[in-house]
Amino acid sequence: MTFINNGSTPSELIPLIATLPALGGLDPAVLESLAQGAQQRQHRDGETLFCEGDTATHWLLIESGCVEVVRFGHEGQELVFHCFQAGHSVAEAAMFMAHGRYPMTARTQGTTVVWRLSREAMHQACERHPALALRLLQDFSKRLYRYINEMQWLTTSSAPERLAAYLLRLPRTPQGEITLPLSQRQLAANLGIRAETLSRLLADWQTQSWLCGQRRSWTLLNASPLRDLAFGSARPF
Template sequence: MRIVIFTNCEWFLPFPGMTNVNQPSPDAAVSLLARHPLLRGLPRDIATDLMRDALPLHAEAGQILFGEGEEARHYLLIETGEAEVMRYGYNGDERVFRVFEPGQLMAEAAMFMPHGRYPMQARARTDLQGWRLDRQHLHQACRRWPDLALKLLAGLSQGLYDQVNKVDWMTSSSAPERLANYLMDLQKRQGDMLTLPLNQRQLAAHLGIRAETLSRLLNDWQSQGTLRGKRREWILLDRDVLARLATTARRPF
């Protein structure tokens, strides 16, 4: 049996592209949600409240989870797999803004948009399992638990601060500095064996450089012995070179 979840419905309908797998456990989802930084240190009852009326989500790689401009009625908890939020540029280029991994919440900020719509499209990068959490329960939980509302505000403020820094960095840095900074941030999470979460065209758009420039930089750094690999798989051979280039992106707070 194949199913799809329509973001404006409360039921499942047969449709190619989403796969029915073993039903996920709500109790396990509550435990996963309770470990999220947003709820860490808060009563477990909050996670239980947020999971009320949650709908299980199963998607195959490439499946659209919600569309840009659709009514934002649900946010997502990723249990297994990966998802991404993206937009298409005026020239048709695909621009991926962020990749979400297991244990992360997705589109919670959209639950507070004044226009009530998703500002970007979401898509499963891999086969994915998770939950669709209800906007109204999040609003009610914020009223009931002020500490949750404060942590949400702190997270949104940090996101805004990060974006301001990113714009500043993008307008004042060179292409090698941007790529080095990106690779060093990835190295913190993955070690010296890197798997790029974006293909090279998407990565170039993410960094605000031309795809040809990205390809040339990677080829040059391979020739210089800084890294080795192809496509999405790379090994860092000389972190010091990249660390020096990325230094200007570091801020004191």
């Protein structure tokens, strides 16, 4: 880990905070209060940023690279819940949890630069600026609604339906190229299916010319059958 900034509030951080969907359009003074005492740090691949159960003292804003959040089962099995890319925030909801601890472990994928923003600054900013607190509450409610829908989808859908919906949610180029943020084994665990089942589905879909690729790099050749499979994963509101 390398310290890039020692806790001052450089001018480049405020525009970065303003790119967060939940905070865009707020008065710059509000964003400056959020950024008080922020620290910029560069991490190597695979470094742990915080562990499940640690005291939640700060949240993260990713300037470059990727941060994955994971949990470990009783037998040590690993489940990757999400991979956050540049421009995303991590663990801001943990700043308001009554137990004051992180619910997951966060670690880097590749060289990553993050800003550490403090819990104390977040609380003080919300107390001074009700508009900020309302924005965060709306954002947390939106996420909760999405997670409820995803849970229902996971419990009622088949393996092909889940995989198709997941692939269609990934960002893709005009040529249909997508990159899996997880290994295939991690993705299978995330979708609640066997790794062998996921591998078989990808092979079958390649045979049918729906997609092509290997490992984490794929190209969607015919998204229409995938959309048919994923029908029902999206909610009307």
